[in-house]
Amino acid sequence: xxxxxxxxxxxxxxxxxxxxxxxxxxxxxxxxxxxxxxxxxxxxxxxxxxxxxxxxxxxxxxxxxxxxxxxxxxxxxxxxxxxxxxxxxxxxxxxxxxxxxxxxxxxxxxxxxxxxxxxxxxxxxxxxxxxxxxxxxxxxxxxxxxxxxxxxxxxxxxxxxxxxxxxxxxxxxxxxxxxxxxxxxxxxxxxxxxxxxxxxxxxxxxxxxxxxxxxxxxxxxxxxxxxxxxxxxxxxxxxxxxxxxxxxxxxxxxxxxxxxxxxxxxxxxxxxxxxxxxxxxxxxxxxxxxxxxxxxxxxxxxxxxxxxxxxxxxxxxxxxxxxxxxxxxxxxxxxxxxxxxxxxxxxxxxxxxxxxxxxxxxx
Numbered sequence: 001x002x003x004x005x006x007x008x009x010x011x012x013x014x015x016x017x018x019x020x021x022x023x024x025x026x027x028x029x030x031x032x033x034x035x036x037x038x039x040x041x042x043x044x045x046x047x048x049x050x051x052x053x054x055x056x057x058x059x060x061x062x063x064x065x066x067x068x069x070x071x072x073x074x075x076x077x078x079x080x081x082x083x084x085x086x087x088x089x090x091x092x093x094x095x096x097x098x099x100x101x102x103x104x105x106x107x108x109x110x111x112x113x114x115x116x117x118x119x120x121x122x123x124x125x126x127x128x129x130x131x132x133x134x135x136x137x138x139x140x141x142x143x144x145x146x147x148x149x150x151x152x153x154x155x156x157x158x159x160x161x162x163x164x165x166x167x168x169x170x171x172x173x174x175x176x177x178x179x180x181x182x183x184x185x186x187x188x189x190x191x192x193x194x195x196x197x198x199x200x201x202x203x204x205x206x207x208x209x210x211x212x213x214x215x216x217x218x219x220x221x222x223x224x225x226x227x228x229x230x231x232x233x234x235x236x237x238x239x240x241x242x243x244x245x246x247x248x249x250x251x252x253x254x255x256x257x258x259x260x261x262x263x264x265x266x267x268x269x270x271x272x273x274x275x276x277x278x279x280x281x282x283x284x285x286x287x288x289x290x291x292x293x294x295x296x297x298x299x300x301x302x303x304x305x306x307x308x309x310x311x312x313x314x315x316x317x318x319x320x321x322x323x324x325x326x327x328x329x330x331x332x333x334x335x336x337x338x339x340x341x342x343x344x345x346x347x348x349x350x351x352x353x354x355x356x357x358x359x360x361x362x363x
Contacts, residue, residue: 016172016216017215017216017217019173019175020170020173020175020176020177021173021175025186028239029184029186029239029240030185031239031240031241031242031243032184032240032241032242032357033241033242034241034242034243034247036244036247038247038352039247039248039249040077040078040237040241040243040247040248040249041075041076041077041078041249041250041251041346041351042076042077042078042079042080042230042233042234042237042248042249042250042251043072043076043078043079043080043089043250043251043253044079044080044081044085044228044229044230044233044250044251044252044253045079045080045081045082045084045085045086045088045089045229045253046082046083046085046227046228046229046252046253046254046255046287046307047082047083047084047085047086047202047203047221047222047223047227047255047283048083048084048085048227048254048255048256048317049083049084049113049205049208049255049316049317049318050084050105050109050112050113050317050318050319050320050323051084051255051256051308051315051317051323051327052084052085052087052088052105052255053102053105053106053109053323053324053327053328053331054253054254054255054256054307054308054323054327054330054331055085055088055253055254055255055306055331056088056098056101056102056105057102057327057328057331057332058253058306058331058334058335059072059088059092059098059101059102059253060097060098060099060101060102061331061332061335061339062098062335062339062342062343062347063097063098063099064099065335065339065343066339066343066347067347069097069099070097071092071095071096071097071098072092072097072098072347073092073093073161073162074350074351075346075347075349075350075351076162076251076346076351077162077163077237077351077352077354078162078163078164078165078183078233078236078237079092079093079162079163079164079165079233080164080165080166080167080229080230080232080233080236081164081166081202081229082166082167082202082221082222082223082226082227082228082229083202083203083205083221083222083223083227084203084255085229085253085255086166086167086198086199086202086203086222087101087148087199087202087203088101089164089166090152090160090164090166090195090198090199091104091151091152092161092162093160093161093162093164093181093195094151094152094155094159094160094161094195095161096151102328104147104151105323106324106328108147109320109323109324110320110321111143111146111147112139112143112144112147112320113139113318113319113320114320115319115320115321116321137207137208137209137210138207138208138209138318139208139209139318141200141204141209141210141212144200144203144209145196145200148195148196148199148200149196152194152195152196152199154194155194155195156191156192156193156194156195157179157181157190157191157192157193157194157195157198158181158182158190158191158192158356159195160181160195160354161354162181162351162354163180163181163183163236163354164179164180164181165178165179165180165229165232165233165236166178166179166180166198166199166201166202166222167179167202167222167225167226167229167232168198168201168202168204168219168220168221168222169219169220169221169222169224169225170217170218170219170220171211171218171219171220172216172217172218176225176226177201177217177219178232179193179198179201179202180236181356182356182357183240183354183356183357184240184357185357187357191356197212197214200212200219201214201219202219202221202222203221204219204220204221205221205223205317206220206221206224206279208317208318209221223283224279224282224283225286226286226290227283227286227287228252228254228286228287228290228291229290230250230252230290230291230294230303231290231293231294233250234248234250234293234294234297234298238297245297245298245299246298246299246302248298248302249302249303249345249346250294250298250302250303250304251304251306251342251345251346252291252294252303252304252305252306253306253307254287254305254306254307254308255307255308256307256308256309256310256311256314256315257284257287257307257308257310258284258310258311258314259284259310260280260281260284260285291303291305304338304341304342304345304346306334306338306342308327308330308331309330309333315327
């Protein structure tokens with residue numbers, strides 16, 4: 001089994017690395033050529049914790065119904081994923097099929113998010129976990145890292161089979177941080193990064209996991225600023241390639257689009273306790289805004305959005321038991337409704353083989 005670097009495990013002070021923004025371009029990126037008659041197909045996958053079962057199951061269904069079991073990754077030119085969506089994106093780029101990732105979530109998700117027992121004892125345990133979360137991280141990352149290492153091994157980002165954009169938030173300098181495969185001459189920083197590190201960096205959800213400290217940086221879950229990474233993908237496509245906006249197609253997969261309602265307690269009482277869940281409003285509204293912006297740039301008719309159905313009692317991001325029970329069936333229903341349309345618009349012919357532009361030693 002591959003081992004994490006010692007820097008991944010230390011929580012002490014490290015020498016300061018340069019800011020990610022150091023040396024940022026001050027002019028428009030020179031786009032690479034793209035055939036005028038070819039669509040640029042993007043797969044964008046939201047964050048959502050264990051609810052990642054939903055997009056993984058939907059993609060697995062596409063493979064089984066329309067691709068004779070072959071990998072869906074061959075039909076996209078770029079994949080962007082945040083948090084759990086980033087893990088799915090990296091897994092696909094590493095050569096796993098969506099079925100493998102779906103089974104991983106279903107079979108081993110409980111190792112990351114141990115389910116709470118039923119009955120009175122379970123309710124007490126739930127309240128205790130919720131109370132403790134005000135003062136400490138809810139889960140240990142060791143289980144997640146063990147699964148990532150078992151699945152991805154020593155693979156580097158530069159070995160990805162498709163272009164990737166995986167966002168994170170860097171807390172040492174307070175900057176956005178997007179890991180990218182070397183699919184443009186300007187992208188030369190991340191090819192030697194381990195996929196396990198990138199997956200952990202995008203999914204270090206605040207209050208759930210300790211921020212990932214690696215290489216002098218402090219990484220936090222990208223859901224705090226780009227839970228829906230669709231605009232990251234659109235900007236990357238339009239800035240890196242000479243593709244016309246009307247040639248971009250996007251399959252956007254969500255883990256649940258439940259609205260955030262400002263209820264009575266927030267209006268009447270206010271205060272930090274009443275507004276303690278405001279991060280979910282930020283995530284929801286960021287997603288709506290990103291979808292709207294992408295639609296304005298390329299045309300809303302060129303985006304297919306598929307997300308878990310709304311629910312009065314939303315599945316929590318760490319509720320493995322409910323997610324396993326409810327989300328696979330919900331994804332199957334979505335396949336019945338939109339699978340044929342997705343197949344026609346995205347799966348009619350494979351994408352051109354991706355070859356890294358920047359050759360960076362992977363040792």
